Amino acid sequence: MSLRLPLFPLGTVLCPGCAMPLHVFEERYRRLVEDLLAGPKDAREFGVLTIRRGFEVGEGAALDYFDIGCSAVVDDVTKYEDGRYDLVTHGHRRFTLADLDTTGPYLVAYVDLVDEPIGDDAEEAASVARLVFARYQHVLIQLRDLRVVVGDLPDDPVQLSYVLSAAVVSPTFVRQRLLEIPDATARLIAVAGLMRNELLAMRAVPSLPATEVTRFGYTPN
Incomplete structure (x- = not known):
């Protein structure tokens, strides 16, 4: 069964375990953060997919994404009076994109988690x-x-x-x-x-x- 994650497309690659600070100012991503903060603290997780074609900001800016991404867990949040947020996050687990819901205020991804085999030697x-x-x-x-x-x-x-x-x-x-x-x-x-x-x-x-x-x-x- 696929996991449902709010999606934050970025122009960079997030790896499991690696820190990623974010400055959130666009309305759709403010809403994403607000929804995360409204839920349990241990469920503040969202998906990050790297943009293959397009840009991070602006309506319809990201036109295409890579299929394999990484979820991010929110470690710390700073909210400003004008509604912006600074997030401290870290990469949590790899996933592959199964489906994309574009009907809401921000993108929502349905993802399948990827195993982490060590390999030989x-x-x-x-x-x-x-x-x-x-x-x-x-x-x-x-x-x-x-x-x-x-x-x-x-x-x-x-x-x-x-x-x-x-x-x-x-x-x-x-x-x-x-x-x-x-x-x-x-x-x-x-x-x-x-x-x-x-x-x-x-x-x-x-x-x-x-x-x-x-x-x-x-x-x-």
Whole structure:
């Protein structure tokens, strides 16, 4: 049976366990937040799908979405006098879109949750990915004075695969592909390859980052 989630399409990719702050100002998404706050505190969960074509804001702005997304859990809410909200959320669980209800004030998705298999040789893949990431972060600190993960990396291979997927410098469609990879081992291998490629690019042109890198946190689920 599909799970019903209010839907917040975004121009970014949310991974399970990774933090995502949101500033909510559009009327339809204010209504979404109000409905979440009206329910039980432990049920404040909504779906995030990455926009394939279109934009985040404006009527009918998002024209198409990727089929695999991630739910977000609301951790903290700040409401302003003019009706805007600041949310602190974190990614909770992957899903695939089954159906979409467009009749209400905001989009509602019917989703099927996706399993999180570890895959074969996860420990070896995690060990390699950790080593590559250590070099990757060291170069970022040296060249751009930027640390993309603050604190210790998670031990769990599934969580580690998502933290590194969110940390690596890559375009949105590449992050989406990482989210869609079926198991943690394959995701760790893929993200280690991306970090190696980015290390080569940064060393070749140290003053020109390939894409923007941002700091983020994660929350074990």
